[in-house]
Structures are given as C-alpha cells and as structure tokens.
Amino acid sequence: MLNALEVLTTVVVGLMVGVEFxxxxxxxxxxxxxxxxxxxxxxxxxxxxxxxxxxxxxIGSLVLVVVWAVAGRHDPGTGLVITAGALLLLSVVMSILLLVPINNRSKTWTPDNRPADWKQQMKRWDRYHYVRVAVIIAAFVLLAAALA
Known part of the structure; x- marks a missing residue:
C-alpha cells in the first residue's frame, strides 16, 4: 500500500509541476x-x-507528501520526503502571500477596467511564479529520488 501512495504522490506532484512549468x-x-x-x-x-x-x-500534494512521510517514517528516503514536503509548504506560502493577491486582481481585469500598471503586475507575478516553479521542481526531484 505504501508503494502505491509513493507512486501516486510522485505522479500528482509531477503533473502539477508540468502544468506550472x-x-x-x-x-x-x-x-x-x-x-x-x-x-x-x-x-x-x-x-x-x-x-x-x-x-x-x-494542498492535496502537500497532504499526500505528509501521509507518505508518516507512513514511511522508517524508510531510508524519509528525509527526502520531509524536505520535499517543506518545499511544497514553501510553495503554498509563496502562493498565498505573493501570487494569489496578484491573481485575484488580474482575473477580474478587462481592457476597460485594468489598472495602468497591469503589465508590471503581471511581470511581478511571472517572477514569483518562476521561483515557485523552481521550488516545486526541487520537491518533485526529491520525491523521485525517495522512490529510487
């Protein structure tokens, strides 16, 4: 059962990485x-x-990683899983504090109501997103290494 959880978690995180990439x-x-x-x-x-x-x-990816870390706490790759979980937690915090506020504004914009600095706000979102993508790629690599 633990093997299925490990594979499922790695696939879910990998697909998320692919979408964000x-x-x-x-x-x-x-x-x-x-x-x-x-x-x-x-x-x-x-x-x-x-x-x-x-x-x-x-959040679902983070929960799966936490369950994997707890269920496999005696496995040799648990440190990698815990580190991956910390990186996913960081990505959630980054999302809430940095990306979501910009996204919540930009998703309501139209050519008639967007602010004058809308392009600068989108560039800022892009920069934060690049960092978040790097963080979740690192988490994915750690999960794949823990599987091996």
Whole structure:
C-alpha cells in the first residue's frame, strides 16, 4: 500500500509541476505574444480557471507528501520526503502571500477596467511564479529520488 501512495504522490506532484512549468514557459509567452487585448483577456481567463483548481492541487500534494512521510517514517528516503514536503509548504506560502493577491486582481481585469500598471503586475507575478516553479521542481526531484 505504501508503494502505491509513493507512486501516486510522485505522479500528482509531477503533473502539477508540468502544468506550472507549461504556464511559465509555454502558455504565458503565447498569451503575451497575442495582439492587442487578447493576451490580457487570456491571462484573466487562465487566472480564473487555474485559480479555482490549483489551491486543491497544491494542498492535496502537500497532504499526500505528509501521509507518505508518516507512513514511511522508517524508510531510508524519509528525509527526502520531509524536505520535499517543506518545499511544497514553501510553495503554498509563496502562493498565498505573493501570487494569489496578484491573481485575484488580474482575473477580474478587462481592457476597460485594468489598472495602468497591469503589465508590471503581471511581470511581478511571472517572477514569483518562476521561483515557485523552481521550488516545486526541487520537491518533485526529491520525491523521485525517495522512490529510487
């Protein structure tokens, strides 16, 4: 049963990493290259869509890692799992303190009501997101190493 939990947790975290990586390095550059207001509208829609799903994914991933750490506390890779859990906790804290406030504003913007500094706010979100992606990639690598 522990093996199934380990694999499930690694897959769930890996899929989350893939989604967040593609947001940072595929979707956002595509949206930013769209003409006129299309990119900003796309960002707003993505913020609403992913903003509804990602909190459950981040918290769910963290819960799975905690369960793995407790259930496998006597396994040799437990230190890696605990460190991965600490990194996922950091990503949740970063999300709540840094990214969610910007996302909550930007998902309501339209070309008619967006603030003058909307591009700067989106660039700030991007910078925070790059750091968060690096943190969750590190957590994923640690979980994969713990599996091995």
């Amino acid at each position: 593609s947001v940072a390095f595929v979707m956002n550059p595509i949206l930013d290259a769209l003409p006129e207001d299309s990119g900003q509208l796309g960002h707003a829609h993505g913020g609403r869509m992913l903003g509804a799903v990602m909190p459950f994914w981040y």
